Amino acid sequence: EIVLTQSPGTLSLSPGERATLSCRASQSVSSSYLAWYQQKPGQAPRLLIYGASSRATGIPDRFSGSGSGTDFTLTISRLEPEDFAVYYCQQYGSSPPTFGPGTKVDIK
């Protein structure tokens, strides 16, 4: 199975700053079948990005995804107070779908 590694484990930033989250796969992700999810405490995950760079319905354009092969990035251009959360990457191009361990974005 494909193992995903996310870095950093925790990112401490202030509102208005830019956040750059990394996701690295143990082998190439088929057809860039890579998604990003946001999860806040006590809530279910929410799909942000799929296909490495396509925003899901209703997701603000401050969220963007990039990358291919084994290296992917989620960028939040200017952090809003509601963006402080845990972010997971997921590959869904091969079975089983796998998730990364998550990056927590907290307030500095």
Added chain:
Amino acid sequence: EVQLVESGGGLVQPGGSLRLSCAASGFTFSSYAMHWVRQAPGKGLEYVSAISSNGGSTYYANSVKGRFTISRDNSKNTLYLQMGSLRAEDMAVYYCARAKGSGYYLPFDYWGQGTLVTVSS
């Protein structure tokens, strides 16, 4: 509005069984593959199982293979997860999630709120 509502969680002894349900509304349930994902307390997301839109194909993570059974009733718009031989490591919040279409190789675009399964004597 798409809604997924899980139920059936609770306290069960090691070795016991439990059936989770996920009631779907707001979309044509029979047109979408469905998944179960779990999250142990304070931990990350772990994939559990999948079922095709017509129920004819299923998939299980190695950690639950042979103990869990996924099924669906498209006439009732409901997804199920029958869990048996439960272990302490199965304790988690269980989420049902909708695939963004009928196929397996798709992201999960809607999630339920989760139901907690506690395995303890």
